[in-house]
Amino acid sequence: MNASMPTSLTDGLDAIIEMDAPLAGHTWFGVGGNADMLVRPKTEAALKELVRRCHNENKTVRVLGSGANLLVLDEGVDGVVIKLDQPAFTQWTLRPNGESNKVLAPAGVDVLKLLNACVREGLDGLCQMAGIPASMGGATRMNAGGKFGCIGDAIHSVATMNHRGEVRVHPHSAIQFSYRHSGLPQDLILWTLLQLNPGDPGALRQKMLEIYQFKKDSQPLAEHSAGCLFRNPVTSDGTRTSAGRLIDLAGMKGFTHGTAFVSAEHANFVCAHKAGRANDVLELARIIQDRVLQSQGVNIEMEVAVWGRSFQPKEKK
Numbered sequence: 158m159n160a161s162m163p164t165s166l167t168d169g170l171d172a173i174i175e176m177d178a179p180l181a182g183h184t185w186f187g188v189g190g191n192a193d194m195l196v197r198p199k200t201e202a203a204l205k206e207l208v209r210r211c212h213n214e215n216k217t218v219r220v221l222g223s224g225a226n227l228l229v230l231d232e233g234v235d236g237v238v239i240k241l242d243q244p245a246f247t248q249w250t251l252r253p254n255g256e257s258n259k260v261l262a263p264a265g266v267d268v269l270k271l272l273n274a275c276v277r278e279g280l281d282g283l284c285q286m287a288g289i290p291a292s293m294g295g296a297t298r299m300n301a302g303g304k305f306g307c308i309g310d311a312i313h314s315v316a317t318m319n320h321r322g323e324v325r326v327h328p329h330s331a332i333q334f335s336y337r338h339s340g341l342p343q344d345l346i347l348w349t350l351l352q353l354n355p356g357d358p359g360a361l362r363q364k365m366l367e368i369y370q371f372k373k374d375s376q377p378l379a380e381h382s383a384g385c386l387f388r389n390p391v392t393s394d395g396t397r398t399s400a401g402r403l404i405d406l407a408g409m410k411g412f413t414h415g416t417a418f419v420s421a422e423h424a425n426f427v428c429a430h431k432a433g434r435a436n437d438v439l440e441l442a443r444i445i446q447d448r449v450l451q452s453q454g455v456n457i458e459m460e461v462a463v464w465g466r467s468f469q470p471k472e473k474k
């Protein structure tokens with residue numbers, strides 16, 4: 158056990174605990190270093206106890222979803238990484254308490270599996286998520302989505318847990334959903350309650366496949382990436398413009414830096430070679446930002462979360 162990590166953090170905890178845990182396999186980039194401690198609680202009570210102990214011991218807590226919007230730097234991460242991938246957090250309930258068209262999805266639910274289940278059940282409202290890899294917690298946190306809508310469109314309410322283990326429910330009306338942002342407090346997302354609509358399973362399946370095909374035709378879904386690396390910036394007239402187009406105009410499609418490269422298919426997808434360096438991805442991101450600023454006069458901000466011992470990410474607005 159890492160000498161700097163007290164056993165009092167995990168003693169008697171109903172959880173799977175791994176010290177010095179490699180995180181590369183938990184992210185879509187497939188690169189990056191280790192977590193000092195990776196904890197996968199088996200119950201909500203164990204999760205609550207863990208976050209309280211981390212707070213008391215002054216340990217940083219990071220929550221890992223499906224790792225599809227995350228770059229873990231080669232230096233790895235300190236503190237405790239929590240992954241909600243045990244059955245208590247991955248099983249959804251259709252029509253909880255008999256509430257028609259609602260779905261209760263704990264944070265560890267695989268959104269694409271849930272989308273398929275909803276389509277089979279004739280529940281409409283999640284097709285915009287076709288082709289977007291995510292856990293329910295990660296999708297809710299980022300208000301994931303795109304051209305066809307966002308997860309926030311389907312959200313009735315969200316429960317968060319703070320560092321004292323207290324749970325608070327936020328109704329949709331109290332959540333400031335906006336472009337790739339939920340406005341939720343920086344607490345752990347525990348579950349999301351979806352409000353869907355009745356639909357015909359055959360028609361829904363067709364819609365889901367069309368949206369997936371649209372994404373597949375325009376994005377390199379099979380590469381090691383985190384989807385779009387940069388947020389679409391706001392222009393002087395208040396509208397958002399495509400960061401991918403700006404990167405393309407800066408002549409960076411296909412540009413390579415070490416083991417990272419800009420996709421030739423979609424310029425906002427920065428990809429990593431298998432067993433590449435996370436720091437190459439971050440350095441390439443900075444090169445892109447400089448070139449876009451120089452050639453297009455626009456600042457572009459990263460959309461992807463970056464974790465590292467020495468890296469302090471900025472809160473997105």
Ligand SMILES: Cc1cc2nc3c(=O)[nH]c(=O)nc-3n(C[C@H](O)[C@H](O)[C@H](O)COP(=O)(O)OP(=O)(O)OC[C@H]3O[C@@H](n4cnc5c(N)ncnc54)[C@H](O)[C@@H]3O)c2cc1C
Nearest residue numbers: 222223224225226264291292294295296301302346383384
């Ligand atoms: C091929 C590909 C295509 C993509 N296309 C799109 C797209 O079209 N639209 C889009 O919006 N995104 C897209 N993405 C990005 C990604 O799918 C979304 O951002 C998704 O919501 C990330 O969810 P996650 O569970 O993987 O989160 P992670 O990457 O694991 O985490 C992202 C952030 O959310 C936080 N987080 C995760 N779970 C919780 C929780 N339970 N409580 C609190 N915080 C939490 C993490 O701490 C981190 O800060 C794409 C990614 C890939 C790889």
